[in-house]
Every structure is written in structure tokens, then in C-alpha cells.
Amino acid sequence: xxxxxxxxxxxxxxxxxxxxxxxxxxxxxxxxxxxxxxxxxxxxxxxxxxxxxxxxxxxxxxxxxxxxxxxxxxxxxxxxxxxxxxxxxxxxxxxxxxxxxxxxxxxxxxxxxxxxxxxxxxxxxxxxxxxxxxxxxxxxxxxxxxxxxxxxxxxxxxxxxxxxxxxxxxxxxxxxxxxxxxxxxxxxxxxxxxxxxxxxxxxxxxxxxxxxxxxxxxxxxxxxxxxxxxxxxxxxxxxxxxxxxxxxxxxxxxxxxxxxxxxx
Amino acid sequence: xxxxxxxxxxxxxxxxxxxxxxxxxxxxxxxxxxxxxxxxxxxxxxxxxxxxxxxxxxxxxxxxxxxxxxxxxxxxxxxxxxxxxxxxxxxxxxxxxxxxxxxxxxxxxxxxxxxxxxxxxxxxxxxxxxxxxxxxxxxxxxxxxxxxxxxxxxxxxxxxxxxxxxxxxxxxxxxxxxxxxxxxxxxxxxxxxxxxxxxxxxxxxxxxxxxxxxxxxxxxxxxxxxxxxxxxxxxxxxxxxxxxxxxxxxxxxxxxxxxxxxxxxxxxxxxxxxxxxxxxxxxxxxxxxxxxxxxxxxxxxxxxxxxxxxxxxxxxxxxxxx
Numbered sequence: 001x002x003x004x005x006x007x008x009x010x011x012x013x014x015x016x017x018x019x020x021x022x023x024x025x026x027x028x029x030x031x032x033x034x035x036x037x038x039x040x041x042x043x044x045x046x047x048x049x050x051x052x053x054x055x056x057x058x059x060x061x062x063x064x065x066x067x068x069x070x071x072x073x074x075x076x077x078x079x080x081x082x083x084x085x086x087x088x089x090x091x092x093x094x095x096x097x098x099x100x101x102x103x104x105x106x107x108x109x110x111x112x113x114x115x116x117x118x119x120x121x122x123x124x125x126x127x128x129x130x131x132x133x134x135x136x137x138x139x140x141x142x143x144x145x146x147x148x149x150x151x152x153x154x155x156x157x158x159x160x161x162x163x164x165x166x167x168x169x170x171x172x173x174x175x176x177x178x179x180x181x182x183x184x185x186x187x188x189x190x191x192x193x194x195x196x197x198x199x200x201x202x203x204x205x206x207x208x209x210x211x212x213x214x215x216x217x218x219x220x221x222x223x224x225x226x227x228x229x230x231x232x233x234x235x236x237x238x239x240x241x242x243x244x245x246x247x248x249x250x251x252x253x254x255x256x257x258x259x260x261x262x263x264x
Numbered sequence: 265x266x267x268x269x270x271x272x273x274x275x276x277x278x279x280x281x282x283x284x285x286x287x288x289x290x291x292x293x294x295x296x297x298x299x300x301x302x303x304x305x306x307x308x309x310x311x312x313x314x315x316x317x318x319x320x321x322x323x324x325x326x327x328x329x330x331x332x333x334x335x336x337x338x339x340x341x342x343x344x345x346x347x348x349x350x351x352x353x354x355x356x357x358x359x360x361x362x363x364x365x366x367x368x369x370x371x372x373x374x375x376x377x378x379x380x381x382x383x384x385x386x387x388x389x390x391x392x393x394x395x396x397x398x399x400x401x402x403x404x405x406x407x408x409x410x411x412x413x414x415x416x417x418x419x420x421x422x423x424x425x426x427x428x429x430x431x432x433x434x435x436x437x438x439x440x441x442x443x444x445x446x447x448x449x450x451x452x453x454x455x456x457x458x459x460x461x462x463x464x465x466x467x468x469x470x471x472x473x474x475x476x477x478x479x480x481x482x483x484x485x486x487x488x489x490x491x492x493x494x495x496x497x498x499x500x501x502x503x504x505x506x507x508x509x510x511x512x513x514x515x516x517x518x519x520x521x522x523x524x525x526x527x528x529x530x531x532x533x534x535x536x537x538x539x540x541x542x543x544x545x546x547x548x549x550x551x552x553x554x555x556x557x558x559x560x561x562x563x564x565x566x567x568x569x570x571x572x573x574x575x576x577x578x579x580x581x582x583x584x585x586x
Contacts, residue, residue, distance in 0.1 A: 096377065097371070097378060098371050098372055098375065098376070098377070102372070128361070128364040128365065128368070129364055129365075129367070129368035129378065129380055131368075132365045132366075132368035132369040132372070133368050133369065133372040135337075135369065135444075136337075136340065136373055137372055139442065139443075141444050141447035142337065142365075142369075142448075144364070147504050157451070161500065161503075161504060161510070161517045162334070162361050162362065162453075162454075162517060163273065163275070163360055163362065163517060164276075164454035165454040165457070165510060166452075166454075166455040166457055166510070167334065167450060167452065167453050167454065167455070168450075168452045168455070169335065169448055169449065169450055170448070170449050170451050171447060171448045172447040172448075175447070175448075181501065182501060182504030182505055216375075222410075223371075223376055223377035223410045223411055223412075223413075224407050224408075224409060224410075224413075225377075225407065225408045225410065227405070227408075229405050229406075230403070231402075231403060231404070232397055232401055232402070232403070232404050235561060238547075238559070238562045238563045238564055238565055239564050239565070240554075240559060240565045240566075240567065241564070241565070241566045241567070241568075242568070243566055243567060243573060246572050246573055246576055249566060249568060250573065250576045251580070253564070253566065253573075254581065254584055256548075256564050257525070257548075258584065260525075262492075262524060262546065263581065263584050263585055
């Protein structure tokens with residue numbers, strides 16, 4: 001079994017997110033980190049490998065993004081991936097979710113994975129959607145927000161929560177699966193793994209290397225035009241109490257609730 | 265012919281509330297655009313039930329009885345074929361997990377533009393534009409489409425219209441499913457996990473999240489809810505972890521509530537949870553992380569250790585109420 005894990009570098013949650021008003025794109029400077037949801041996808045791949053039910057030949061981390069995205073790949077490798085592929089090209093800048101999914105699918109086609117895993121959402125934007133786009137281009141079955149995944153020969157049995165409760169779905173491989181954060185507790189990389197990550201093979205590719213059509217990506221190839229950013233209607237800021245003396249804090253809460261007749 | 269096609273999810277003989285919102289929104293927008301809105305239903309839907317979508321303003325309902333309901337990819341096949349043959353310019357989905365999957369797959373199939381988590385759709389120069397809050401709801405971005413557009417609503421974003429007496433024409437369609445669309449099969453659907461608890465009628469909800477630390481942490485919430493005369497709710501994270509019943513879950517794939525008081529303990533307040541309770545009259549949050557997003561939209565925020573605060577608050581509420 002060959003597993004590809006799609007990863008993405010996102011702004012660190014602790015850093016303020018902002019849009020560059022002149023381009024309408026996310027300002028991608030500042031602190032970056034591996035998308036936390038993607039660490040669950042790597043962990044899921046590792047658990048398949050270590051589970052012994054099927055033999056995993058290789059786990060490959062794949063990303064698309066500027067040169068800094070290499071750090072996300074290093075992190076992915078330190079968490080267990082055997083090697084990584086970095087798609088980077090100026091022509092990709094400004095790609096929307098469909099263009100991005102198309103580009104990633106072209107990278108994945110070269111690898112012919114049996115299983116593609118990714119995090120169900122990224123901290124910086126597109127929710128739930130990229131997996132379904134990639135799957136349609138690869139013509140593979142797909143399921144998102146999976147919280148339990150059992151692999152047997154040529155097949156997956158997945159569970160997820162949907163509109164009406166928990167669904168159990170059986171899927172034939174190859175398949176594209178996005179995982180939720182309840183699927184596992186990602187391990188911490190060992191110091192040795194962190195130090196060794198930069199030595200693992202990293203394949204840097206451009207759009208010509210993966211044979212993707214340049215007119216289907218980038219700003220020109222994207223079908224959504226995003227712009228006209230505005231601030232949401234501001235709700236009056238709430239009162240904040242820093243709890244120092246809990247008895248005092250509780251008194252304040254009680255007074256606040258009582259004022260609003262919530263203790264009647 | 266241009267037009268808008270809305271997907272209507274159904275289960276056990278009733279349409280999904282968010283789908284009815286999406287259908288209503290499609291009809292409203294079509295009227296403004298001067299075109300028709302249609303709906304699509306998959307699987308076993310009676311003539312009568314399908315026709316009731318006309319109550320919300322669509323003129324025609326396409327029914328594909330042969331495709332399985334509950335999985336996204338067969339619906340992508342069905343909607344792509346209908347949109348191509350009928351010339352719909354837009355597809356619209358009410359808030360819901362399946363809508364995200366279908367919409368994204370459909371956008372890839374049709375090479376269309378897609379916007380998710382949409383909170384408002386407008387008509388400008390004879391075309392639709394979609395507003396979407398981004399980056400933790402700190403900014404709103406407007407999407408427009410070069411060609412066809414796929415619009416996926418945020419949970420509860422689209423209001424269901426007051427039903428009229430109008431009925432929709434039901435047209436059966438046959439679609440050959442893509443080979444990969446039939447590679448996933450539903451084994452069980454809609455399994456309920458944990459006790460069946462009714463929280464929708466409660467005026468006061470005490471909700472617990474991962475910050476409770478362990479399943480037993482819910483005992484603190486239960487004691488406070490008892491004192492306040494309310495019920496206990498939960499986030500998806502703790503429900504998926506098996507700490508509390510699915511029936512108490514608030515948010516994207518759970519329930520939507522608007523009590524007089526929503527007291528969130530150990531909840532960071534991710535968008536997927538927020539959409540389920542943001543219309544509550546009063547929101548109180550207790551969290552030890554002062555950077556938790558929930559403090560940005562709570563009316564009263566307490567930065568502190570819930571293990572210290574909740575027991576004392578429970579006692580104080582009891583004392584106050586006598």
C-alpha cells in the first residue's frame with residue numbers, strides 16, 4: 001500500500017491573520033506551521049503502517065505552496081513520512097480551491113497512491129472541500145471528516161458523523177479520505193526525527209514536471225473571483241473577567257446573571 | 265435557459281431544515297434574477313413529498329430514484345448531468361456536511377467556481393455574488409464567478425420561506441453513475457450514539473468542550489445546569505471522543521439552539537460550534553485560554569480554571585435561588 005498525505009502550511013493560530021488589501025489574498029508572511037488537522041492525517045497513515053493489517057510500502061507527504069512550505073514537509077517527515085514532494089511554481093499563485101485540487105491531483109497521479117489522506121480542514125481557509133475536488137480529478141471514491149478508519153485488503157471501513165448521526169461507509173481502494181481530529185492523538189516527533197527530517201528525500205517539482213495545464217491554475221485559471229473585503233458587523237465587545245479571586249469572580253457572574261433575570 | 269439548482273437532503277420522509285433554507289434561497293434569488301429555481305432529490309422520495317418543495321418556491325423537482333442518498337459522489341453525477349442538460353448557471357446548498365462534499369466535487373466536475381460557508385447571496389448585474397466570513401469571522405469576502413457558480417451555505421444561513429400552496433412539477437431523471445461513485449457504500453446511516461436527550465427546548469444550556477479535560481468533567485456542567493434549571497450540551501470534539509451523547513451536540517452536524525443563556529465551559533468556540541448557538545440571547549464563556557475565539561463573541565467571558573469556578577458558581581446559584 002502506498003499512502004500519500006496532503007499537507008499544508010498555515011499561519012500559526014497564535015498569529016493574527018490578515019488579508020493583503022491590494023491583492024485580496026491572504027498575507028502569508030509571518031509565523032507558519034503545519035496545519036494541525038494534517039498531523040492527524042499523518043498519524044492515521046502511521047497507524048495503518050504500524051497496524052500490521054496491510055503492508056505499507058511508503059508514506060509520502062505532498063504539498064503545494066511557496067518555498068517556505070518546505071517546513072511543513074519537514075514537519076510531516078519528522079512525524080513519520082518517508083519522503084516528500086513539493087509542488088511550487090509562480091504560475092500557481094492565486095489558485096482557488098478547484099485549481100489547487102487539480103494541481104494536487106496532477107502531483108498525486110505521478111505517485112499512483114492507493115490511499116490519499118488529508119486533514120478535514122485547514123486553519124486558514126478552505127473547509128472540508130479540497131478532498132472532494134482532488135477525488136473528482138483522480139476519479140477515486142472519497143469521504144470527508146472520517147473519525148475511524150479500518151483498513152483491510154483493498155478496502156476501508158470508515159465512520160463519520162453526518163447530518164443524522166453516525167454513518168459507517170465501506171470504500172474500495174484507491175480512495176481519498178479526509179480525517180477529523182477525533183480520529184487519533186498525533187504523536188510528538190522525537191528529537192532524532194526532527195534532526196533527520198531534512199535528510200529524507202524531498203522532490204521539488206514545478207508545473208511542467210507534473211504535466212499540468214498552466215491555464216487551469218493560478219489566478220487566471222480560477223473560476224472564483226474573491227475580493228471586496230469588508231469587516232463584519234461588529235458586536236459590542238463583551239465584558240471580560242480575569243479570574244484572580246474565584247469567590248469575587250463568582251459574585252460578579254451571579255450579579256451579571258441576576259441583572260439579566262436568568263436566576264429567576 | 266439559466267437557472268439555479270438546489271439540492272434537497274432528506275431522511276426518514278422529511279426534508280432537512282437547512283436544505284429547505286437552501287431551496288427557499290434559490291427561489292428568492294431566481295425571482296430576482298428573472299429565472300427559475302429547481303430542486304434535485306436523490307433516492308426514495310414520494311411524489312407528494314417531492315412536490316412539496318414547490319411550497320418553498322421551486323417550479324420543478326428532478327428526482328433520481330436510482331442513486332443512493334447519503335453519499336456525495338452519486339449526487340455529483342446527478343447534478344452535473346442535470347445542470348449540463350438544463351443549463352443551470354448556479355448550484356446552491358443549504359448548510360450541511362453533505363453539501364460541502366457534493367458542492368466541491370461538482371465544482372471540480374464542471375470546472376466551476378465554488379464558495380463555502382456562505383452567509384449571504386446577492387444579485388449584482390444579473391449575476392450572483394456570495395459573501396463568506398473568513399479567518400475566524402474577522403473579515404467578509406465577496407465571491408463572484410467567471411462562469412458557473414457553486415454556493416454552499418453556512419449552517420442556518422438561509423431562512424426557510426413561509427410555505428405557500430404552490431406545488432412543483434416532479435420529473436424523474438436517469439443518470440449513469442461514474443464508476444468511482446459506486447465504490448463507496450453506506451453500511452449504516454444515522455446511528456445514534458449515547459442517550460437521547462432533548463436540549464432544544466431548554467432556556468438555559470451549560471455546554472462543555474475539550475477543556476473539561478475528561479469525561480467526568482461533565483459532572484461539573486450537570487451540577488450547574490441542575491442549579492440553573494437548564495440542560496447540558498456538548499461540542500463535537502467531546503461527542504466524537506465518546507464523552508457525551510450525540511443528541512446533545514451543538515453545531516455543524518449537531519443541533520442549533522438559541523436559549524436565553526448559553527454558558528460554555530472549556531469550549532474554544534470554533535466556527536463549526538458557533539453556528540449552532542450564536543443566536544442565543546446571552547453567551548457566557550469560561551476558558552483558561554484568553555486567546556480562545558469564543559471570547560470574541562461572548563457577552564461575558566471569564567478567563568480562568570473551570571474546575572475552580574464551576575463548583576463555586578453552582579453553590580452560589582443554589583444559594584441565590586434559595
